[in-house]
Amino acid sequence: MPAQPPPSGTSAPVAHLRVQRVRPAYRQVADELRTQILAGALPAGTRLPNEAELGRAFGVSRSTAREALRVLSSQHLVETLRGVQGGTFVSEPDPARVVEDVGSALGVLVMTPRLHVSDLLEARLLLEPAAARLAAQRADAETVEAVRAAAAAPRDDRDPSGFVGHLDFHTTLLMATGNLMLTLMGQPVNDVLRTRLRRAGVEAREWDKVDACHREIAEHIAEGRAGDAEEAMRDHIVELRRLYERDGFWA
Amino acid sequence: MPAQPPPSGTSAPVAHLRVQRVRPAYRQVADELRTQILAGALPAGTRLPNEAELGRAFGVSRSTAREALRVLSSQHLVETLRGVQGGTFVSEPDPARVVEDVGSALGVLVMTPRLHVSDLLEARLLLEPAAARLAAQRADAETVEAVRAAAAAPRDDRDPSGFVGHLDFHTTLLMATGNLMLTLMGQPVNDVLRTRLRRAGVEAREWDKVDACHREIAEHIAEGRAGDAEEAMRDHIVELRRLYERDGFWA
DNA sequence: GGGACGCTAAACGTCTGACGTTTTCCCCAC
DNA sequence: GTGGGGAAAACGTCAGACGTTTAGCGTCCC
16 A cells, blocks of 8 residues: 555545455465465475476466565575575474564564554563463473573673573573463564663663562572562563653653 | 485584575565665655666666565565556555464464464463453443444354454454554464364354353453453353363364 | 595576556547 | 546566576596
């Protein structure tokens, strides 16, 4: 929907609709392949025919087949490799990619009046205390260790690369619930919030307080005190919210 | 990552890494445009140069520029219109598209061992009672009416098209919170669950019970009884979960 | 005999140019 | 004034050619 509706204004204020009379061939090919992939007819790892053959199979040119593949690959349904033994392969589902994509989409939406940063904070307030409770109830020794490590990890705005395992505390906690769905819902929110926060300066003293909260929550989880973990997390998020709300962070 | 690692096994059991030495041009173009769009340099509604010019601007051919546009359009960042006055336009952010995409991604993940239907049910159990509480606290007259209508709407497995306003009760309730983020998190989950459920037969008698629950919740919300709404919704979801768990719905 | 080097072939990546198709707009005839 | 038909701008599609990447294999030299 282009934002430049022709200034016709002749008579009817009908909603300015745009219909796609015919779906382009590349879209039809993409849709067909997507359907087959989602239906499980093409399991992950399957190698599709090469582009020329694929085009022939659908009765379109190689360029059109390629455009269809670009669509699928940008949705992470297939991946392409070059070289001999290269080709297009059906992708393994990857939660990390989903989190990325959702985060990106949220980043766009949060710039509109439809979605407010306060909405994200509210959602988080709803999600993370419950996650802390679940983590406390379920975490095994290894998971507890990961949570403790994340809480103890030094906060470093500069790239702390070298530590793949160095994940954000909130991320680690979501994963500690053992329920991937909670990570999928919470992580994109956290990503967006973190991005928005980095843009403003926050005193180091406040970060120390945050870290202290994290360690307290980690201990509650380590000891299996579900109620305490939930409560501490709720307080923590409320505190964080105050931090976000200061200075009129969002319009 | 194709699932067919070459059976080399010569010497080193190093993780089978695949690096992209150079990013293809179409990807670079797409990334550059995406960056500009996300940064707000190209606001929604902006009309991009035509494909030939765009290619010239990036020093690539029209085909390459087209592939970049296919990538962006499949991520709903741009839309393409044909005809004179056609072209490629930066899209308006659309929550419904996000919900669709996330739902699709969830549908894929839920077929893997990483994400279980029970995870979705747990997430829902966490989300929807809270949503019911918020809705009861905030819903205005119009919203209450919408919730009531959704609860009263006749359940019809056959396409009830003709009623655009006929939305699922749970969807309506999520929207009634006034927090779009809750819809974004909850709706894809519900979509996946509904899809999985339709595959099995459930007796009409049970649907009647479900509808009764919906109406009860709607009334709690209409009367602003937040606690009751939350409680009723929790019971309802637990009940639904039992329905899902019957018959070994998932492996 | 073994290992390094380099060639080869399969696929994707990119370019060029042409033509078809859709859709709007405008002008002209009635 | 109104309706219809053509022109024009863009995207959609095709065909063919050549470049680039990469695994595999053969060869040659230690």
